[in-house]
Amino acid sequence: MSWEAITFIRFMGPVLLSAALCGMMFLIRIEDAPDGGRKTQAAPVPNSGGIAILLTLALSAWLASEAQLLSASWTINGTLNVLAIAIVAGAIGFVDDKWGMSAWLKLVLTGTLAVSFAVLDPGLRLASLPLPLVMSGVALWLLITMNAVNFMDGSNGLSMGSSAIMLVGSAMILWHSEGSPNWPGPAPDLAFLCMTAALAIGGFLAWNLPGRLYVGDSGAFGIGAFFGGASIMVAVFTTIWTAAILFLPFLVDVILTIFWRARYGQSIMTAHREHAYQLFLRSGWAHLPVAVLWWVFSWVCALVAMNVPDTLAVWVFFGLLAIGCGLWLVQRLTLGRRLIAEGR
Numbered sequence: 001m002s003w004e005a006i007t008f009i010r011f012m013g014p015v016l017l018s019a020a021l022c023g024m025m026f027l028i029r030i031e032d033a034p035d036g037g038r039k040t041q042a043a044p045v046p047n048s049g050g051i052a053i054l055l056t057l058a059l060s061a062w063l064a065s066e067a068q069l070l071s072a073s074w075t076i077n078g079t080l081n082v083l084a085i086a087i088v089a090g091a092i093g094f095v096d097d098k099w100g101m102s103a104w105l106k107l108v109l110t111g112t113l114a115v116s117f118a119v120l121d122p123g124l125r126l127a128s129l130p131l132p133l134v135m136s137g138v139a140l141w142l143l144i145t146m147n148a149v150n151f152m153d154g155s156n157g158l159s160m161g162s163s164a165i166m167l168v169g170s171a172m173i174l175w176h177s178e179g180s181p182n183w184p185g186p187a188p189d190l191a192f193l194c195m196t197a198a199l200a201i202g203g204f205l206a207w208n209l210p211g212r213l214y215v216g217d218s219g220a221f222g223i224g225a226f227f228g229g230a231s232i233m234v235a236v237f238t239t240i241w242t243a244a245i246l247f248l249p250f251l252v253d254v255i256l257t258i259f260w261r262a263r264y265g266q267s268i269m270t271a272h273r274e275h276a277y278q279l280f281l282r283s284g285w286a287h288l289p290v291a292v293l294w295w296v297f298s299w300v301c302a303l304v305a306m307n308v309p310d311t312l313a314v315w316v317f318f319g320l321l322a323i324g325c326g327l328w329l330v331q332r333l334t335l336g337r338r339l340i341a342e343g344r
Contacts, residue, residue, distance in 0.1 A: 014056050014196050018203025021052035022213055030097050032214050040154070040281060045211065048097045049204050050219015053160075054090045056200040057226070058083065061193055074189040081121045082190060082229030088113055089146055090222030097216040103270070107147075110221060114142035117229065137240075142228040145247065148254040149224030150217060155277050157209045157291035162298040163223050164201040166246045169302030170230045171195040177237035187237055194230050197223065209288065234305075241313035245305040245320060249297040252324035253277065260332065276328055279335050282344050297324075 031044035061083055064070045074080060092109050095101060101109075118138040153159035171194035177187040201223070207213035215223075231243040244251070253276045258268050266272070273282060280290045301320065308316045 011199060014060055014199035015203040017059070018052050018056040018200040019206050020203075021055055022049050022204050022207045025049055025052055025213060030216070032097075032216070040287075045214050047214045048094055048216040048218045049207060049213040050090055050215040050217075050222050051094060053197070053200045053204050053215070053219055054087055054222045056203070057193065057197050058087060060196045060200070064192060064196075070189045070192060077189065078121055078233060079189040079193060081117060082226060082233070083193060085113060085117045085142070085229050086222045086226035089225035090218045093150075093217030093219065093221035097218055106217075107143075110146045110225075111139070111143050113225070114139040114146070114228075117142055121229075121232075138232055141232065142225060144251075144254075145228030145231070146221050146224035148247070148250045149227070150220035151254050151257075151275065152250050152277065152294075153215060153220045154275065155281060155290045156211050156287040157205055158277055158287075158294050159220060160201045160208060160215055160223065161205060161291055162249055162294045163227055164198040164205075165295060165298040165302050166227055167194045167198040167201075167230065169246050169305050170227065170234050171198070172302075172306050173234050173238060173242065174230070177234075187233070190230055190233055197226055209291075211287070239310050239313045241317040242305050242308065242310070245301050245308070245313065245317050248301045248317075248320055248324055249294055252321065252328055256325060256328050276331055279331060279339060282339055283335055 025048055026046050028046075028048065030047045032047040033044045061070070065074065070079070071077070089110065092101075092106070092113070096106060115135075118135040121138070149159055149163060152162070171191040174187040174191035174194065204213070204215065204219070208215065227247070231246055234246070235243040257275050261268055261272065261274060266274075273279075277290050277294065280293075281287070304316060304320065305313075
């Protein structure tokens with residue numbers, strides 16, 4: 001097979017397979033109905049497109065293993081664990097998409113999954129901090145990434161498009177990581193799957209950007225878990241601050257919105273329209289410009305994470321965090337107050 005053919009299959013295969021599987025999701029007939037408030041669609045929209053992304057990722061991993069594109073140790077070096085947590089998280093989300101689930105039950109299930117990963121993953125033994133502290137931090141981080149991706153999934157293309165960019169950044173960092181002499185490091189294997197996941201998301205976006213298919217909790221939890229696991233390995237081979245820089249476009253909006261609602265005595269467990277991207281939508285912005293704005297934020301953070309020296313990562317993180325918080329607060333005090341005054 002020619003080099004051109006191999007390259008085409010590698011980069012276009014996951015895109016085309018994911019797009020085809022997304023088309024098949026219409027047969028399952030899981031729909032996201034409008035609610036007259038928070039949701040922006042005027043009619044029911046097919047849901048659970050995330051299943052197509054995760055199936056593409058799992059099938060690609062199996063084919064890559066058979067073709068020896070993954071190392072012989074990919075099932076024991078932590079890569080399979082990251083894939084497994086994504087699939088289980090996607091299954092939890094699928095149950096919610098299909099039959100519904102309370103917010104508290106979803107929190108308990110995703111929290112249990114995060115703790116399980118923290119206990120079982122062997123790559124965490126590479127960390128220099130005490131193991132109980134590492135495990136607690138890992139579980140909390142996974143819980144944050146799963147739920148943050150879900151919280152940000154309210155504008156066509158925003159959540160999944162930004163996640164794809166974050167995964168590309170993770171792939172590039174892992175690809176150039178040297179690993180550890182004491183462990184068959186997951187860096188190249190996991191980098192391969194991160195890029196595959198990003199490509200699979202590209203196939204989904206062909207349906208999602210026009211508003212014809214939503215990713216659902218299956219995709220939000222699944223991709224959130226996959227990025228969470230991958231970014232933990234980024235932290236193992238670089239710094240925790242490098243991993244956090246990748247996720248800043250979601251972290252800033254999610255955390256500040258939770259604090260803002262708590263400050264005014266509003267429930268943080270109920271659906272709402274208070275995120276920064278939702279303020280833009282409420283003010284009349286179309287979905288695509290809002291998504292593109294977050295894609296730009298994600299690319300900036302990804303490029304910074306890929307190039308920042310480990311010794312400077314903590315300072316760069318807090319610098320970007322301060323900028324992001326400032327932008328968020330300015331929007332809240334201007335556009336947010338105007339929307340309240342206009343009753344929108």
